[in-house]
Amino acid sequence: MPALPIDEAGKYVAGAYVVFLVLILIYVAIMAAKLERMRSDLTELADIAETSKEARTDG
Amino acid sequence: MSINMPSLRVMAFATVAVLGLAFALVFFYAPNDADQGFIQKIFYVHVPIAICALIGFIVAAFHSIRHLRTGDPIHDVRSYVSIHMGVIFGTAALLTGSIWARAAWGKWWVWEEPTLVSFLIVFLLYATYYPLRYSIEDRERQARYASVFAITAGAFVPLNFIAVRLAESLVHPRVFATADGGLPPEMMLTFFVSLAGMALLFVTLVRFELAAKMTSAQISRLRRALDSEAPAASASRIAPAVPADQTA
Numbered sequence: 001m002p003a004l005p006i007d008e009a010g011k012y013v014a015g016a017y018v019v020f021l022v023l024i025l026i027y028v029a030i031m032a033a034k035l036e037r038m039r040s041d042l043t044e045l046a047d048i049a050e051t052s053k054e055a056r057t058d059g
Numbered sequence: 060m061s062i063n064m065p066s067l068r069v070m071a072f073a074t075v076a077v078l079g080l081a082f083a084l085v086f087f088y089a090p091n092d093a094d095q096g097f098i099q100k101i102f103y104v105h106v107p108i109a110i111c112a113l114i115g116f117i118v119a120a121f122h123s124i125r126h127l128r129t130g131d132p133i134h135d136v137r138s139y140v141s142i143h144m145g146v147i148f149g150t151a152a153l154l155t156g157s158i159w160a161r162a163a164w165g166k167w168w169v170w171e172e173p174t175l176v177s178f179l180i181v182f183l184l185y186a187t188y189y190p191l192r193y194s195i196e197d198r199e200r201q202a203r204y205a206s207v208f209a210i211t212a213g214a215f216v217p218l219n220f221i222a223v224r225l226a227e228s229l230v231h232p233r234v235f236a237t238a239d240g241g242l243p244p245e246m247m248l249t250f251f252v253s254l255a256g257m258a259l260l261f262v263t264l265v266r267f268e269l270a271a272k273m274t275s276a277q278i279s280r281l282r283r284a285l286d287s288e289a290p291a292a293s294a295s296r297i298a299p300a301v302p303a304d305q306t307a
Contacts, residue, residue: 009097012162016101016155017082020108023151027264034271041278048285 067270070263078256081249089249098162103249105159107257109152109178113216115145115261116185120213123206132299135202138209139299140268142188144261149182177219184212192299202299272299 085103092099119141126134156175157167169175191208195201242250 005096009162012098012158013100016104016158019154019158020104020151023147023154024260027147031267031271034275038271038274038278041282045278045281045285052285 067263067266070259070266074256074259074263077252077259081253081256084249084252089246090243092246095163098159101155101159101162103253104257105152105155106250107254108148108155110254111257111261112145112148112152113181113219114258115141115148115265116181116209116216117213119145119209120216123209123213126202126206127210132202135206136269136272136299137265138206139192140265140272142185142209143268144265146182146185146188147264148261149178149185153179153182181212181215181219184215188212198299205299 081103085100089100089103091097119138122134122138122141125131126138156178160169160175161167188205188208192201192205195204241247
């Protein structure tokens with residue numbers, strides 16, 4: 001198998017490493033979106049907890 | 060397995076450090092391959108990814124056996140996450156392998172090559188894991204069937220290795236235990252550092268996803284406690300049920 005010249009081989013090597021990094025970035029972005037949803041859920045639950053605590057204090 | 064954030068943080072830093080070292084070794088230490096030239100550098104990312112994906116599938120089968128034996132849903136969650144990560148790494152292995160094949164053979168895919176085809180079969184087998192889970196409503200039955208699937212599919216992973224070794228067509232390069240003596244020490248060191256980095260990345264991402272699932276389960280539990288009329292829709296029927304008493 002004859003070796004490709006470095007300028008041509010470089011494109012493929014860069015492509016392989018970029019594909020790897022892009023897949024990791026996509027995964028991290030999806031997980032970040034999930035964590036953001038959890039954060040908003042927690043904020044909502046904290047509001048519910050505070051409201052019910054105030055209602056109990058008033059009652 | 061307790062998943063605590065400090066250890067996850069340490070693992071994340073270790074992953075970045077080892078992968079950074081691996082990439083530095085790949086481009087500044089390991090010599091160019093005499094036969095393939097510069098494209099052999101793809102090997103240091105492609106092979107460790109493929110190994111991690113296949114080991115992830117075996118780990119999933121191990122957790123599934125534990126799930127069937129104990130009935131503890133945490134093992135089902137671990138199996139699910141291991142397969143999930145294995146499929147992601149498998150996708151990366153197929154894509155980077157295709158890029159290498161294009162550079163080395165002039166084709167994106169070679170159907171005559173048993174290494175490629177057997178890996179694709181294993182990958183597609185695991186890709187059917189999700190529709191299997193999605194198609195079952197009942198959580199317990201879903202977990203049980205998924206475990207049986209993971210064990211059955213896990214048996215194909217060693218068969219994949221054996222089939223590759225027994226195959227006569229040797230277009231795909233062999234690295235270890237070849238008649239020519241395998242890799243020179245510089246390449247071997249670089250390869251093992253890359254493998255360690257990729258394994259760390261795999262384990263860190265598995266633990267990260269497990270921590271996210273545990274946290275999500277705790278939020279659902281908190282929601283149920285605060286508002287008994289809150290719909291159960293917050294818990295996905297797709298994702299495995301995470302036991303509420305497991306701490307994240």
